[in-house]
Amino acid sequence: MASYSRRILPCFWKTTKLLTFEDSARRVPCRYHQELLPTRNYLLPETVEEHRKSELSKHPELPPSITSENVPADFRFVYPEFLPDPQYDRRDSIRERLEREDMYRRRAVIDIPEFYVGSIMAVTVSDQYSPNKENRFVGICIDRGGVGLRAFFILRNVVDGQGIEIMYEMYNPTLQSIQVLKLEKRVDDKLYYLRDAPQEYSTFPFDMDPIPVPKGSTVPVNKMKVQLNPRPWLERWERQDLQGVEDLKLEQRFYDKAAKVAKPWEKYDLMKWYRENTNEEERDSIMQEVHQRKRLTDIEKSKRKTKLAERKR
Amino acid sequence: MLRFPYRARPRKMSRQRLPEEGIIVGQEGRLQRLRQLVTGLVRYERIETVYQHCDETRGYAERLIHTAIRNGDQHQHTMEMADYWLNEKDLIYKLFDVLVPRYQNYSSAFTNIYRTPIVYPGRGTEMGILELKGNPWPDVLPKQRDNRYVISNVLLQAARKDYNTSKESRKTKNELNSSSENSET
Amino acid sequence: MNFIKCLSTYATGTRSFSTTSCLHEIRKLARMRVVDNSALGKAARLSGKPARVIHVYNKTSVGTVGDKVLVAIKGQKKRAYIVGVKQNQKPNMPKFDTNNIVLIEDNGSPTGTRITVPVPSALRKKGEFSKILSLATRFV
Numbered sequence: 001m002a003s004y005s006r007r008i009l010p011c012f013w014k015t016t017k018l019l020t021f022e023d024s025a026r027r028v029p030c031r032y033h034q035e036l037l038p039t040r041n042y043l044l045p046e047t048v049e050e051h052r053k054s055e056l057s058k059h060p061e062l063p064p065s066i067t068s069e070n071v072p073a074d075f076r077f078v079y080p081e082f083l084p085d086p087q088y089d090r091r092d093s094i095r096e097r098l099e100r101e102d103m104y105r106r107r108a109v110i111d112i113p114e115f116y117v118g119s120i121m122a123v124t125v126s127d128q129y130s131p132n133k134e135n136r137f138v139g140i141c142i143d144r145g146g147v148g149l150r151a152f153f154i155l156r157n158v159v160d161g162q163g164i165e166i167m168y169e170m171y172n173p174t175l176q177s178i179q180v181l182k183l184e185k186r187v188d189d190k191l192y193y194l195r196d197a198p199q200e201y202s203t204f205p206f207d208m209d210p211i212p213v214p215k216g217s218t219v220p221v222n223k224m225k226v227q228l229n230p231r232p233w234l235e236r237w238e239r240q241d242l243q244g245v246e247d248l249k250l251e252q253r254f255y256d257k258a259a260k261v262a263k264p265w266e267k268y269d270l271m272k273w274y275r276e277n278t279n280e281e282e283r284d285s286i287m288q289e290v291h292q293r294k295r296l297t298d299i300e301k302s303k304r305k306t307k308l309a310e311r312k313r
Numbered sequence: 314m315l316r317f318p319y320r321a322r323p324r325k326m327s328r329q330r331l332p333e334e335g336i337i338v339g340q341e342g343r344l345q346r347l348r349q350l351v352t353g354l355v356r357y358e359r360i361e362t363v364y365q366h367c368d369e370t371r372g373y374a375e376r377l378i379h380t381a382i383r384n385g386d387q388h389q390h391t392m393e394m395a396d397y398w399l400n401e402k403d404l405i406y407k408l409f410d411v412l413v414p415r416y417q418n419y420s421s422a423f424t425n426i427y428r429t430p431i432v433y434p435g436r437g438t439e440m441g442i443l444e445l446k447g448n449p450w451p452d453v454l455p456k457q458r459d460n461r462y463v464i465s466n467v468l469l470q471a472a473r474k475d476y477n478t479s480k481e482s483r484k485t486k487n488e489l490n491s492s493s494e495n496s497e498t
Numbered sequence: 499m500n501f502i503k504c505l506s507t508y509a510t511g512t513r514s515f516s517t518t519s520c521l522h523e524i525r526k527l528a529r530m531r532v533v534d535n536s537a538l539g540k541a542a543r544l545s546g547k548p549a550r551v552i553h554v555y556n557k558t559s560v561g562t563v564g565d566k567v568l569v570a571i572k573g574q575k576k577r578a579y580i581v582g583v584k585q586n587q588k589p590n591m592p593k594f595d596t597n598n599i600v601l602i603e604d605n606g607s608p609t610g611t612r613i614t615v616p617v618p619s620a621l622r623k624k625g626e627f628s629k630i631l632s633l634a635t636r637f638v
Contacts, residue, residue, distance in 0.1 A: 163594065
């Protein structure tokens with residue numbers, strides 16, 4: 001079969017492209033039209049073989065000694081981007097699996113530490129236009145989201161009296177390093193209200209020293225309350241049930257309207273939650289996989305370190 | 314994880330007429346109506362309403378039982394949910410003491426749903442029946458009677474067997490005869 | 499759409515109105531912050547009447563970082579470069595809290611002698627900004 005198709009398709013038997021009728025009509029001599037017509041949209045056997053032998057299709061065999069029965073309970077908060085997009089019409093299990101493989105591979109190269117909204121982080125990106133070919137930014141993480149390779153976080157800081165926010169993609173290959181300077185959580189999921197707060201709440205020095213967290217300790221929660229500037233604001237903060245904000249000092253009509261548009265029953269809507277989130281069983285299985293892969297990469301890293309140390313001796 | 318096909322988007326159940334609250338419109342009214350249906354389902358284990366409402370109720374009831382199985386009665390969020398979804402509070406005990414042990418080892422859905430025939434003449438409303446599995450009521454669908462050992466069937470079976478054996482013996486005889494004729498010629 | 503709405507407000511005689519929609523687009527009549535140390539920019543800031551865009555020199559008429567605009571400032575028409583925007587940006591591109599401009603003269607040389615706030619590093623890839631970038635003190 002292989003030799004046959006090689007004979008009739010000398011010019012592109014190696015391509016990974018799907019053959020369309022237009023392609024075949026253009027490139028293949030007339031006498032082969034009839035042969036190609038019925039199989040208009042087919043994949044060449046060589047291409048299939050190539051894909052079969054590629055690195056992507058190889059799944060690393062997990063040694064029997066590593067079994068992760070007890071995944072830490074907070075794992076899904078540390079690695080939320082591994083959970084798939086729960087919108088079922090956008091889901092594709094093969095793509096999700098491939099994306100996760102890519103993420104593991106990226107994580108083997110760059111250290112993406114544990115961080116939360118409210119942590120202070122430093123990110124170095126490669127920048128071809130700066131003289132030292134890199135650009136470092138320090139700021140507080142005000143939001144984190146996205147799924148798979150498109151996971152992102154947003155850093156905010158005030159430099160020379162100018163508020164600046166930069167969105168970084170976690171798995172962007174131009175990122176050189178991600179460092180957590182101060183690991184902590186805030187009481188809110190998103191800190192966009194810092195845009196309407198005085199600048200001192202989001203000012204962090206670029207030469208800040210990392211504050212180490214003792215191993216095994218829980219992540220501290222910063223219960224700081226922010227006093228917002230007077231209106232006008234970018235959003236209607238009084239409607240958002242913010243915990244980390246002081247009394248907003250508004251007229252009563254604002255609170256009345258907020259109470260009118262509030263939807264207190266939404267948290268009881270079990271099916272709404274189910275439709276908008278990954279269900280528990282699937283979440284657990286994915287987190288188990290992440291846990292297993294993390295242990296494997298940790299072992300590999302430690303092996304590499306010991307090898308390096310031996311070489312230095 | 315729900316073990317039955319569910320709709321991607323919720324149905325709108327607008328204008329619910331409730332005995333205490335009167336007519337309630339919108340999302341809130343929808344949940345009020347569903348609460349009543351879930352409470353009724355847990356109380357009586359079988360309810361009969363509009364098919365679409367049965368289907369909506371099914372998801373909520375199953376999710377409630379599923380959360381109860383997963384988290385137990387010491388979990389605050391689960392207790393809040395049980396408190397909201399069961400209007401009659403004695404049913405919270407039933408949920409944790411009766412339903413959770415019943416469905417703990419199930420690998421299928423916890424409920425059954427049926428369509429009932431449309432009553433004619435009438436408004437043509439599609440009605441349905443929703444029930445918890447393992448309920449004490451008689452089955453909705455009639456059980457097929459096992460009539461293998463009814464006397465007429467036994468006799469027919471025997472007659473069929475006789476006929477087949479005689480047919481086979483005749484066949485073998487014929488074959489033998491033909492083979493002997495062939496050998497003679 | 500927002501722009502049309504704002505214009506209609508203008509016609510009815512409302513004095514203070516804003517073209518800043520939720521998209522934070524820099525269109526005509528958008529108010530800008532002058533971030534160089536020119537006397538004109540400082541006077542505009544102190545008087546409470548910031549510079550307003552009266553033309554954007556590109557095809558889409560929505561300005562982004564690096565675009566040239568014509569602004570009305572203290573009764574004068576001045577050209578300026580946008581050096582920071584409020585609009586949501588692509589990954590790795592800074593998003594500023596204000597829309598910043600640097601005033602230039604008609605011959606292309608900057609009016610001020612120093613830029614007081616950080617400037618996006620991506621501006622450096624365009625050659626035409628060398629005069630402005632030489633005034634910048636910090637890049638992000």
